[in-house]
Amino acid sequence: MSLSNGRKAELLAQLQALQDLSNLYYEKSRAIGIHSLIEHTGLINEHLQILRRAVHEEAVDVAELNVHCGLTVRVQPFEVLYLAEKFSCMFVPLFRDANAWNQFRTEAERQGCGKGNI
Numbered sequence: 001m002s003l004s005n006g007r008k009a010e011l012l013a014q015l016q017a018l019q020d021l022s023n024l025y026y027e028k029s030r031a032i033g034i035h036s037l038i039e040h041t042g043l044i045n046e047h048l049q050i051l052r053r054a055v056h057e058e059a060v061d062v063a064e065l066n067v068h069c070g071l072t073v074r075v076q077p078f079e080v081l082y083l084a085e086k087f088s089c090m091f092v093p094l095f096r097d098a099n100a101w102n103q104f105r106t107e108a109e110r111q112g113c114g115k116g117n118i
Contacts, residue, residue, distance in 0.1 A: 003059045011055050011062060019048050036090045043086040050075060067112030 003011070026041040054060040054073040065071050075083075095101040 003055065003061060007061065008055055008059070012052065015048055015052055015055070015062070019045070022048065036093070039086050039089040043083065043090065046079060046082055046086065050079060 022041055022044045025044070026038065029037040029041060050073065051062040051065070054062050054065065058073055060071060060073055062073075065073065095104055
């Protein structure tokens with residue numbers, strides 16, 4: 001895949017704008033004090049970091065990166081661990097019921113994971 005320098009610059013500027021928004025979200029989340037939403041900022045920031053690296057190193061147009069398009073990017077093992085920790089902190093309390101967790105997992109697989117995207 002190849003990105004023009006102009007498109008790469010545009011994507012990086014958009015990602016920076018989202019980083020700025022995430023920073024504001026973090027400030028507001030801390031002021032409100034809902035821990036799972038503070039953790040959400042970490043999830044967003046890690047996602048943004050992965051997307052920036054995909055633009056720089058893999059020349060991926062991350063605007064098109066989603067489960068429906070078939071594009072994938074590399075994620076480092078430490079990023080997987082970090083994302084899992086943030087996800088767990090935010091969502092495990094919602095899925096303590098085994099039926100809810102199984103429904104979530106089944107739906108995630110139906111939505112894309114089970115379609116060869118992972």
